[in-house]
Amino acid sequence: MSEPRKPIIAGNWKMNLNHFEAILLVQKLAASLTEPQLTEVETVVIPPFTALRSVQTAIEGDKLALGLGAQDVSKHPSGAYTGEISGGMLAKLNVSYVLVGHSERREYHDEDDVLVNGKVKAAFAVGLTPILCVGEGLVTREEGTHVAHCTNQVQAGLAGVKAEHARQVVIAYEPVWAIGTGKTATPEDAQEVCKAIRVKLAELYDGEVAEAVRIQYGGSVKAANIASIMAQPDVDGALVGGASLEADEFASIVRFREHVAR
Numbered sequence: 001m002s003e004p005r006k007p008i009i010a011g012n013w014k015m016n017l018n019h020f021e022a023i024l025l026v027q028k029l030a031a032s033l034t035e036p037q038l039t040e041v042e043t044v045v046i047p048p049f050t051a052l053r054s055v056q057t058a059i060e061g062d063k064l065a066l067g068l069g070a071q072d073v074s075k076h077p078s079g080a081y082t083g084e085i086s087g088g089m090l091a092k093l094n095v096s097y098v099l100v101g102h103s104e105r106r107e108y109h110d111e112d113d114v115l116v117n118g119k120v121k122a123a124f125a126v127g128l129t130p131i132l133c134v135g136e137g138l139v140t141r142e143e144g145t146h147v148a149h150c151t152n153q154v155q156a157g158l159a160g161v162k163a164e165h166a167r168q169v170v171i172a173y174e175p176v177w178a179i180g181t182g183k184t185a186t187p188e189d190a191q192e193v194c195k196a197i198r199v200k201l202a203e204l205y206d207g208e209v210a211e212a213v214r215i216q217y218g219g220s221v222k223a224a225n226i227a228s229i230m231a232q233p234d235v236d237g238a239l240v241g242g243a244s245l246e247a248d249e250f251a252s253i254v255r256f257r258e259h260v261a262r
């Protein structure tokens with residue numbers, strides 16, 4: 001029997017909060033959650049680069065059971081790449097996770113599957129865990145090709161990644177039409193794609209890798225809908241945008257086990 005997958009709830013703060021505001025949010029969040037709540041469900045905050053150092057200091061200073069993630073990583077290890085941030089720099093800040101291929105980077109920064117794959121490899125090369133983001137736009141959803149679209153993105157993102165690394169990856173399924181729109185995919189929609197991703201992982205690697213990988217849902221997650229999303233067998237967590245900027249709301253999402261699924 002494989003180990004049960006530990007739920008992982010991550011707050012992607014996107015381009016919000018300066019480093020002072022970031023510390024305040026982390027302190028409020030820590031005050032709203034007990035240590036067992038924070039460890040039972042792996043809880044990760046993903047601030048902008050400029051707040052990483054302050055948030056890391058707050059987490060370590062107060063010994064908070066919070067994980068730290070970054071929103072992007074360069075595919076290059078170091079050198080003359082103005083504006084880029086390397087995986088090594090992030091690892092030195094005790095960052096554990098890095099978002100790769102978020103739909104906002106694919107859409108507004110022209111990131112394609114080849115670049116996303118380079119970033120996944122750059123993350124693993126320095127011991128960071130990539131959160132590989134996949135998801136379809138509205139047109140693809142309406143055409144009914146969303147499952148193949150997402151599983152193809154997973155395959156491309158993991159091209160050339162060995163099983164020992166692939167089993168550690170976190171995959172975030174975020175339908176683009178549900179991000180920041182208030183439109184959440186139904187729990188069944190989330191399950192359909194998350195399950196197909198697991199089947200694809202079994203094809204690409206094996207059943208053991210497929211069972212180990214944690215798959216998150218993202219897109220207008222809030223306290224009111226988290227329980228029914230987490231009740232799906234192939235959904236192991238959530239990647240939360242807007243609602244992660246409010247300490248009480250995000251804390252309530254982390255405490256999803258106390259909610260009744262609707």
Ligand SMILES: O=C(CO)COP(=O)(O)O
Binds near residue numbers: 012219
């Ligand atoms: O993109 C997201 C998280 O990465 C989802 O954002 P919202 O929760 O604001 O819809």
